[in-house]
């Protein structure tokens with residue numbers, strides 16, 4: 001099934017032209033003015049998307065802008081491209097693949113066939129095997145080679161094979177109740193693996209080698225080193241590893257793989273019976289809810305993993321069925337285009353007011369920037385307008401004491417998303433008079449978006465008795481846009497909802513720009529260059545990168561490299 005690249009250029013649509021014209025009179029309008037003019041704004045711009053309560057009203061866009069953005073989405077075929085993606089069309093045209101991550105969370109009682117293949121059955125077969133495996137681990141039925149239960153599960157993977165499961169396992173810390181501690185090793189810097197190995201007990205650890213391609217340098221190097229470490233450490237404890245049968249028996253109990261590449265997994269020495277598969281229609285950065293989530297499932301258990309899938313599906317359904325003017329991912333994606341292309345913003349901040357969600361901005365960086373860091377359209381022509389903003393962020397309240405000053409009184413427009421929860425996991429009551437820490441945290445949360453939106457005027461400062469010479473320094477312009485996302489609690493379900501929300505926001509932007517959100521040719525070329533340079537860096541070939549700077553740097557490195 002295929003859908004042709006959109007021949008329509010966004011800049012030649014009528015709504016784009018109208019937005020250009022309207023922008024001229026809109027620039028300079030304040031959020032205070034917009035709130036005064038639009039009596040039902042908060043109601044109109046608040047959306048329930050699955051488990052997420054989303055307030056868009058503090059965005060720097062009035063009702064007319066929102067109307068034109070919706071028209072822009074329609075002019076670019078957003079509903080049609082959304083439906084095509086979800087139906088399994090080949091939307092990733094440069095790799096000739098579908099992007100069917102929404103099928104990973106399809107409920108068990110729903111059928112879903114693509115080109116004669118029962119995709120739902122395939123997904124649920126793997127999920128079933130994952131559940132059985134995790135139940136065995138958690139109940140102590142799966143034992144290490146010396147008969148010890150598995151207590152430490154180490155995911156070795158990078159990019160999408162690391163960031164999603166690591167972020168989710170951190171976010172769902174309170175759900176890790178079975179005594180299985182998850183670890184994540186990704187970096188080629190040996191410091192990463194060493195730090196994990198220092199904490200591991202070779203008799204009760206299990207490695208999950210996660211790589212869609214099973215050819216990623218970082219993952220294979222770390223996996224080989226982990227294998228060597230395990231054999232050596234077990235041998236020290238009297239477990240023989242002299243024959244290949246003995247080594248195989250150890251690997252069988254302590255290594256499993258998650259991949260689409262059965263052949264490479266077998267070649268690495270992992271029994272294909274201990275491999276959990278997925279499909280080329282799952283992009284790396286969209287794969288946390290595939291078998292790539294195995295370490296997460298081991299840590300939180302199959303039931304909570306099912307809740308996680310349900311949260312993803314909740315938001316898929318919202319994206320699929322809500323009308324565009326009340327569709328949270330559609331509006332958030334369209335607002336991103338508005339800020340990037342009409343109001344010249346360069347970046348987008350994401351602030352989770354939750355320490356457990358601290359890895360969420362890092363996870364989003366791959367999802368959004370690997371997807372939207374493109375400058376040509378699907379048909380190969382130049383996009384011609386700025387695309388993907390830089391996504392960044394840090395948890396509140398820490399961010400308030402680091403970079404918020406630039407948001408409050410700097411010179412750049414930086415839209416942001418504030419993510420908070422009505423209830424914490426575990427209350428802590430403190431001074432004064434039994435105040436709950438979570439209420440304090442959330443008072444900060446609400447205060448920041450309020451100040452960012454509405455600022456503080458010179459008149460208000462004067463009325464508060466501020467000395468005249470300090471007024472320019474204390475005046476806050478406001479009009480810094482934000483979206484507030486609230487959920488009841490940070491649960492598997494609300495986390496699933498958040499992930500699907502941002503997956504779809506990313507897709508929406510790609511449709512408007514007409515770019516491919518599912519390939520990453522720049523990263524692929526970076527990998528090739530590394531292989532080309534390695535011999536010179538190792539000193540087994542002459543330095544000949546071809547450009548003076550790289551040649552000189554590698555020569556300097558070689559001269560200062562201590563061998564041995």
Ligand code: F6P
Pocket residue numbers: 157158159160161210211212213214215216219284285370520523
């Ligand atoms: O970073 C580039 C990339 O290709 C990502 O898209 C992917 O998530 C990551 O490498 C890891 O790839 P693999 O799962 O095949 O090891």
